[in-house]
Amino acid sequence: MTIWILGATGRTGREIATRVAARGGTPVLVGRNADRLDKTAADLGLDDVLVTDDLPGAIARHRPAVVVNTIGGYAETAVPIARACLPGGHYVDLANDLVAMPRLLALHEEAAAAGGTFVTGAGFGVLGTEAVVSSLCADRPTPSEVRVDALPSVAIEGGRLGEALAESIVSGLTSGGLRFEDGRMIPTRLAADPREHALPDGQTAKSAGAPTGELLAAHLSSGAPAVVSTSGLMPTAPVVRAVLPLVGSLLRIPALRRFAVRRLAGIEAKPAPRPREYSWGHAVVTWADGTSREGWLRAGDAMDFTSNAAAEIAVRLARGEGRRGAFTPACAFGYELAEAAGATISWE
Template identity: 45%
Template sequence: MSNDVWILGGTGRSAQKIAAELRQRHIEPVLVGRNAERLAAAAGESGRTVVSASIDEIVDEVRRQRPQIVINTIAPFADTAAALIATGVHYIDIANDRAAFSSLFERDAELASAGQTAVTGAGFGVTASESILVKLLEGRPAPTRVRVDMVPSMETEAGKVGESLAASLIGGLAYRDRAAGRLGSRRMRLTLPDGTDVLTASMPLGDGSAAARTSGAPVVIGASSMAPTGAFRFVMPVATALLSIRPLAAFAQRLLARMSVPAAPRPREYSWGHAHVEWSDGTVRDGWLRVDDASTFTGIVPAEIARRLLDGAGRGGAFTPAALFGSSLAEACGAQYVPGFVAA
């Protein structure tokens, strides 16, 4: 049915990639947004649209029309997720910020009781690093220490930063965790499986939260090649203190979302998810997941999850992608585990 899956923020870049992947799976999505003309152009002749000016209007329409699944690309996810989950429909988002994860995970028991599936982090950053982590954890008890690294490579289109990415970046900048480290700390030079080197550093986002929940490890570091590693990291203590003030954080997020970025080619052939896991008995496992374009992967993952939920493969509760569907989900989305990835 054409009313089964709604994509909120339907004219955005991520939403358009998700819509294309849904159509590949013979699912025609309903695009939801504010601008009727842009929605109609994005949906095409055969597509359906819902024009709503605010999240409150969207919630009213979801309650009235009762789609089976909503895929949310509208930040701030901690706020929009709460409103949408209250409608009782199955929920998927592409969040990668700790506030959104925390607020969703707190509702796990409520969602489980209702038989309602909610999946957060259905994009490259969380799915890539969590999937390789789940692979490394197979057959092992809870580890003592985990580090996950995301190394995205994507073609950048000219345009605005956007609310979703801005919310994740500002949230990560403001986050404080002594073990995980503040933004730009815990630097490490990694040699990728293709032989090239990349520098990663702490970027306290949702992928770290997913790794902590999945592994049960007391020490978890979430890092990225996108984290600042130059002189900018020395202003982090001041920036963190300022952004702990909510009005300043909100202002900074709005400002960042409106900033323009130039077009740029992919910096490397592949994107990578990496995990390093240590156990108290001295066992160490280290592995890689290879992905093509990171932004394309962010379109594929929500579409594949939606297809599985429509097929009845979900279960009630709050999840991240690999926590719900295991390490094979990434492979179904085109990723590959590097042969010989385990070092015991």
């Protein structure tokens, strides 16, 4: 049950470590700075720590049962770290972008042959909508169209935004808008299709097209050839939507991208309560005969759901549960995983 938490001094790393311990797992806090790691260990009341600058090397030497990667930069960090878990070890990350996720999922055969399970997208971003799609499609034929909307509500802790999150935000903008048509991912306008949602609790939330991992997960878990995905984190104001494609193109220039990540990472956020009581994942699934079903996932703070989901997956993998290969969370464990992470799913 030894579960390494990479990036244990970070926002999600700390929370996942606590929740792994609460579920009976043995978290080892892994980081690159001994002082920060010791302080985190003391704060959390956990004492297994490991300091290293060579994560793949340390994993290959110590052979933990499961590695949870919260260091971010998944397009570069996921594959070498996941591969180091083989043979026989398992890997979990919180990626939610369309560069990193396909790279990890491409290791499916390699992981299966070496007795490992790799799970990518183990957070509200991906599982929050994938679970709804998967529940709507259970025991049904393949649908023709799926639409997913991720509407997280998150309290701001305050403090420096950090490079891991800054890198995720910037990479979301650089890939441009994307959607599935005829089973293929094709370009579309960034922040296309803005919507205002009437939420089941009577509140409202806005979203617009976002090229995130939810798009790929909705396609994989439904098999639908046409998929669109939107996010509440995307700007919906017409002026911002108008300039966003240009900003995305500029951020593809490596020097500008590095500059943007650095500046964004250094931003000091002020603490703020979450804007709505609930985070929502929404999906509408349509079949070729014109029938359509709609469902909602309701969770509290999306960061709490993320930490619960990642801890739940890690502990299940440490117990030897799950199929071998590389998967998105609901493809590995079914949509009930989201309920085990504290969410409620309902259908209309």
